[in-house]
Amino acid sequence: MSTQSLPVLYVKTGCPWCTEVVEFLGGHGIDYREKNVTVAAGAMDEMVAKSKQSKAPVLDWHGKILADFGVAELVPFLHAQGVELEDS
Numbered sequence: 001m002s003t004q005s006l007p008v009l010y011v012k013t014g015c016p017w018c019t020e021v022v023e024f025l026g027g028h029g030i031d032y033r034e035k036n037v038t039v040a041a042g043a044m045d046e047m048v049a050k051s052k053q054s055k056a057p058v059l060d061w062h063g064k065i066l067a068d069f070g071v072a073e074l075v076p077f078l079h080a081q082g083v084e085l086e087d088s
């Protein structure tokens with residue numbers, strides 16, 4: 001799968017919710033592209049355009065947007081996208 005077809009996760013440096021989500025996705029073998037809006041030029045504008053807000057994390061799952069969330073909100077979102085998680 002090309003990296004361009006992967007879901008995009010927007011994060012901010014020092015964001016505890018972002019760290020939690022990154023660890024969760026990695027722990028479940030879910031591939032994604034990460035964009036740090038704190039350091040990547042244009043990433044903040046891109047995130048705000050997609051999510052209509054400036055809080056991270058934001059997940060763009062092939063056009064479906066989950067904004068300003070933690071793992072508790074991520075799990076049902078992933079299930080709704082047809083993602084199977086071994087432990088849930």
